[in-house]
Amino acid sequence: MAKNSITSRIVLSLIGAVIFMFFFSFMLVPLYNVFCEVTGINGKIYGPSDFFKKKEEVVSRNVNVRFLSQVNGSAPVTFFPTSESIQVLTDKVSKTSFVARNNTNKELTLTIIPSVSPGLAAEQVKKVQCFCFEEQTLLPYEEQEWPIRFYIDSELSSNVNNIYLSYTLFENDRKLTVSMTDGK
Numbered sequence: 001m002a003k004n005s006i007t008s009r010i011v012l013s014l015i016g017a018v019i020f021m022f023f024f025s026f027m028l029v030p031l032y033n034v035f036c037e038v039t040g041i042n043g044k045i046y047g048p049s050d051f052f053k054k055k056e057e058v059v060s061r062n063v064n065v066r067f068l069s070q071v072n073g074s075a076p077v078t079f080f081p082t083s084e085s086i087q088v089l090t091d092k093v094s095k096t097s098f099v100a101r102n103n104t105n106k107e108l109t110l111t112i113i114p115s116v117s118p119g120l121a122a123e124q125v126k127k128v129q130c131f132c133f134e135e136q137t138l139l140p141y142e143e144q145e146w147p148i149r150f151y152i153d154s155e156l157s158s159n160v161n162n163i164y165l166s167y168t169l170f171e172n173d174r175k176l177t178v179s180m181t182d183g184k
Helices: 002-039 119-124
Strands: 062-071 077-081 085-089 094-102 106-117 125-130 136-138 143-152 162-176
Touching (some): 062 077, 062 094, 085 094, 094 106, 106 119, 119 125
Antiparallel strands (some): 077 094, 094 143, 106 136, 125 143
16 A cells, blocks of 8 residues: 555656646746846847837947857858948847858758857847747758848947857757658
8 A cells, every 4th residue: 555655656746747847848938038137148139119218319329240150060051141240320220131051951950049249238239130049940952041130229338339249050950851852
C-alpha cells in the first residue's frame, strides 16, 4: 500500500512539473520584456505610439548609423546590409534592409540577434519594424530582403554622433528538402 502512495506522489509531482513548465513557457515573453525594460538591453520593439509621446519641443540632429552583419558559426548563409551606413535625423523614422541568401539545397531556419554600440545609445534606438525578433526561414538557394525601420530618439547624448547596429545570424536547424527530380 505504501508503494502505491509513493507512486501516486511521484506521478502527481511529475504532472505538476509539466503544468508548471507549460505555463512558464507562456510567461517567458513578458518576463523578457520586463528584463529588457529594466536593463536597457536591446530586444524591445517600440510602436509608433511611443514615437509621438514627446511632450517638449526638441531639436533634431543628424546621426551616422553604420550597419554591421555577421554569420555565426558555419551557417551556409550570405548575410549583408543593403547600405553600410546612412545619415539619419533624430526622431524621424528611417529604413533600410538586410539581404540573406541560403547557399545550400536545404531549408534553413535562422535567428538574428541585434546589438547597438555604443551601449549608452541602446535606449535611444527604437525599432519600429525588425526582422530580428522572429525566426526567418530560407528555402534552398533562396534570397530574401528583410526590412528594418527605426528611429533615434532626440534624447541621444550630444557626444554620440555614430551608432553601430550589428546583427548576428545564427542557424537554428537544417531540414533536407528533396526535389521531385532527385527521385529520392
